[in-house]
Amino acid sequence: MKQVPGFFITGFVSVFLPLIKIHFMYKSSLQMTKIIATLGPASSSVEMLTKLIKAGARVFRVNFSHGSFDDYDKLISNIRKAEKKSAIYVSILGDLSGPKIRVGQVVKEGVQLKNKQKIKFVNYDVLGGSPGNEFTFSTTYPKIIKEVTPGEKILLDDGNIELKAISRGAKGKKAWLECQVVEGNLLTTSKGINLPDTQLSLPSLTKKDFACVEYAVKNKFHFLALSFVRSAKDVIVLKKKLREYTARPKGLNITSGDLGFSTTFQEDNYIPVISKIEKPQAIDNLESIVHESDGIMVARGDLGVEMDLAEVAILQKKIIKMCKTQGKHVIVATQMLQSMIDEPVPTRAEVSDVANAIIDGTDAIMLSGETAVGKHPVKAVKMMAKIAFNTNEYLRDKQTSSEFVTEYADILNRKAAMARGVNIIAQDVKAKYIVTWSHSGGSTAMFSLQKMNTPIIAFGNNTHRLEQLAILYSVLPIYMEQPESGSKFIVKVDDFLLKHRLAKKGDPIIIVASSPISLRGVTNRMVIHIIGEVVS
Numbered sequence: 001m002k003q004v005p006g007f008f009i010t011g012f013v014s015v016f017l018p019l020i021k022i023h024f025m026y027k028s029s030l031q032m033t034k035i036i037a038t039l040g041p042a043s044s045s046v047e048m049l050t051k052l053i054k055a056g057a058r059v060f061r062v063n064f065s066h067g068s069f070d071d072y073d074k075l076i077s078n079i080r081k082a083e084k085k086s087a088i089y090v091s092i093l094g095d096l097s098g099p100k101i102r103v104g105q106v107v108k109e110g111v112q113l114k115n116k117q118k119i120k121f122v123n124y125d126v127l128g129g130s131p132g133n134e135f136t137f138s139t140t141y142p143k144i145i146k147e148v149t150p151g152e153k154i155l156l157d158d159g160n161i162e163l164k165a166i167s168r169g170a171k172g173k174k175a176w177l178e179c180q181v182v183e184g185n186l187l188t189t190s191k192g193i194n195l196p197d198t199q200l201s202l203p204s205l206t207k208k209d210f211a212c213v214e215y216a217v218k219n220k221f222h223f224l225a226l227s228f229v230r231s232a233k234d235v236i237v238l239k240k241k242l243r244e245y246t247a248r249p250k251g252l253n254i255t256s257g258d259l260g261f262s263t264t265f266q267e268d269n270y271i272p273v274i275s276k277i278e279k280p281q282a283i284d285n286l287e288s289i290v291h292e293s294d295g296i297m298v299a300r301g302d303l304g305v306e307m308d309l310a311e312v313a314i315l316q317k318k319i320i321k322m323c324k325t326q327g328k329h330v331i332v333a334t335q336m337l338q339s340m341i342d343e344p345v346p347t348r349a350e351v352s353d354v355a356n357a358i359i360d361g362t363d364a365i366m367l368s369g370e371t372a373v374g375k376h377p378v379k380a381v382k383m384m385a386k387i388a389f390n391t392n393e394y395l396r397d398k399q400t401s402s403e404f405v406t407e408y409a410d411i412l413n414r415k416a417a418m419a420r421g422v423n424i425i426a427q428d429v430k431a432k433y434i435v436t437w438s439h440s441g442g443s444t445a446m447f448s449l450q451k452m453n454t455p456i457i458a459f460g461n462n463t464h465r466l467e468q469l470a471i472l473y474s475v476l477p478i479y480m481e482q483p484e485s486g487s488k489f490i491v492k493v494d495d496f497l498l499k500h501r502l503a504k505k506g507d508p509i510i511i512v513a514s515s516p517i518s519l520r521g522v523t524n525r526m527v528i529h530i531i532g533e534v535v536s
Contacts, residue, residue, distance in 0.1 A: 030455045030502075032392040032474045034058045034364040035384050036093060036331065040066065040372025044075055049082035051378045052371065056385030058090055058470045059364065062221075063372070064212045065097040076219050083467075091222040091471045093274070096209045096238075098227030099202045101193040103156060104128065104138030110188040111135065113161055113181045121145060123175045128187070139193060141202060145177040152197035153182075159194070159305040160185045196280050196306035204234035210241060217245040217269060222468045225274045225297055230281035232292040238273055239292075247271045255294045257327035257449040258415060261465065262442030262521060272468075274331065277319055278302035286319065290326050297366075301334040320360045327416075327449060329472065332357040333366035337384060341374040351387055358391040361451060363473040396453040418523055419446040422510055426454045429508045429528055433457050435493050437483070437513035441465045443523040447512070448472040454510075459493070486517045486525060490535045497531060505532030 037043065037057040049060070060079055062072060076092070083090050107129035113119065119135040123145050128137035145168060148154065154163040162183035169176050204226065205213075216224055226238050242248035247269045252260050259272050272294035275282075278301065282289055290296055298319050304312045316332060323330040336354050337346045357365055365388065370380040426434055431454050436444045438460035447456055451473060458469050459480040466477035478496075483489035490511055497503040508530055515525040529535075 030476055033358050033388040034471055036061050036364050036366035037371040038368045042373050043371045043377045046078045046081045049078055050085050052381050053086040053088050055378050055381040057381050059093050061093045061095055063095045089467045089470045089477045091467055093223045094216040094221045095225040096212055096227055099206055101141040103191045106189045110186045112186050113184040115181055115184045117181045119179055121177045123173050145175045147200055148198050155194040155305055157191040194305050213241055217247040223274055224271050225276055227276050228279055229275045229289055230279050231285045232288040235275055235292040258442035258445045259294050261440045261445055280306055286322055290322050290328055295329040296323050297331040297333055299333055317360055329363045331364045331366055332362040334368055337370050337380050340370045340376055340380040344376050344379055354387045355391045415443045415446045415523055419450050423450045423452050426452055426510055431510045432503050432507040433509045435509055435511045437489055437517055439520045441469050448475050483517055486515055487535050489517055490529055494531055503531045507531045
């Protein structure tokens with residue numbers, strides 16, 4: 001099993017990094033809210049990836065909408081090198097493109113659409129704006145002509161152009177859909193089409209998506225995000241495909257706060273599914289989608305296009321609350337520091353947006369264009385890390401934490417009860433850390449879900465699972481060889497924290513593990529340990 005330099009502990013000795021560098025590395029790695037950085041031309045080199053990790057990125061998003069598999073090969077190789085170089089575990093999130101509908105080819109200079117003007121979409125390829133086709137356009141989804149009904153809204157270019165369908169005519173290849181321009185603007189090739197009022201028949205996963213799923217499994221991605229989810233059935237389709245690729249245990253159906261880790265400690269290829277909420281239909285079916293998913297992403301880009309912009313902030317809060325109710329981990333994404341694509345500092349409103357997402361209870365916050373194509377990717381991550389730190393300090397001072405009362409069955413109920421109990425005890429004894437020994441990471445994920453004000457240090461010997469834990473709120477994953485006993489684990493933890501100046505003698509910590517410590521799948525032991533005390 002591979003180890004990452006700086007995280008590998010044999011006895012009391014950390015290897016590969018100078019001690020002073022390790023002290024700084026561990027302290028700077030004690031994040032609460034995690035940062036996801038989208039990769040692109042501005043952030044694909046080993047040097048830049050290393051800088052992003054050191055600045056605070058703990059998850060890298062690979063957007064399958066852009067690039068080729070050869071490009072992804074290079075990117076994954078560079079991520080692994082940067083992870084090794086920085087000696088900090090990071091997760092890889094693959095974002096499936098989904099069935100994005102786009103306008104077909106348009107003349108190079110584009111076509112200026114004016115209010116009240118009428119245009120047509122046709123069922124065959126045409127160069128929009130060319131002689132004889134001045135206001136006639138094709139799409140990448142010909143069925144739009146049959147499925148959009150008169151009176152429905154059509155949005156182009158992220159809502160910069162609004163149309164209203166007014167009539168349909170002809171059949172077969174000659175079929176057309178006539179629309180009136182409600183809000184005009186310049187239309188160019190491949191601009192996105194959003195259909196907020198239309199019930200579409202297209203599947204949630206395309207042929208390209210299935211190829212990307214297979215690629216993600218082969219390359220050991222840690223998570224997959226599913227775009228344009230409309231119902232729980234869409235999530236089921238992806239989970240079924242992952243089972244076919246042995247990236248999801250056959251017996252694992254609905255997961256809870258443990259992300260499914262509790263039953264998958266021998267499944268290194270297990271990939272949890274994160275559903276992106278970005279369609280009105282997803283809001284209508286929110287409860288069932290959250291139930292079926294392993295995690296949720298509030299994808300405010302398309303959500304803000306297809307729904308009233310004034311509703312987005314409220315919807316974000318409702319989605320996060322639903323995730324809390326069902327015990328699911330959640331990410332808030334899109335345009336969080338949008339101005340930093342060009343500017344070295346964000347707007348005050350953007351800073352407030354990031355802080356409020358954290359206060360709402362998100363586990364992670366995501367940068368998109370800021371790190372993919374922006375001029376200041378490292379500054380964007382540093383700024384987000386600074387906002388997150390200050391906001392979490394505020395929450396710590398307020399002594400706020402989530403108290404989930406979700407009912408779980410069987411072994412998960414034990415883990416959930418332990419998590420709630422540890423939360424209360426950590427506050428009572430003012431614990432410096434909660435320390436876990438992670439076989440599968442299930443209990444650690446449950447603890448993370450409590451949004452405790454106490455950092456969680458998760459030791460374990462499954463590198464792939466430790467990388468997956470990097471996405472979780474307040475969790476610092478560290479590699480350690482399997483301890484011989486619970487007492488020896490406590491001794492190793494005590495020595496590690498003192499050696500790396502993460503704690504001082506007299507600090508209380510809570511240690512949670514199984515008894516015996518080699519027992520998998522069960523968390524049944526909790527110890528309140530004072531740093532420096534002799535362990536018999």
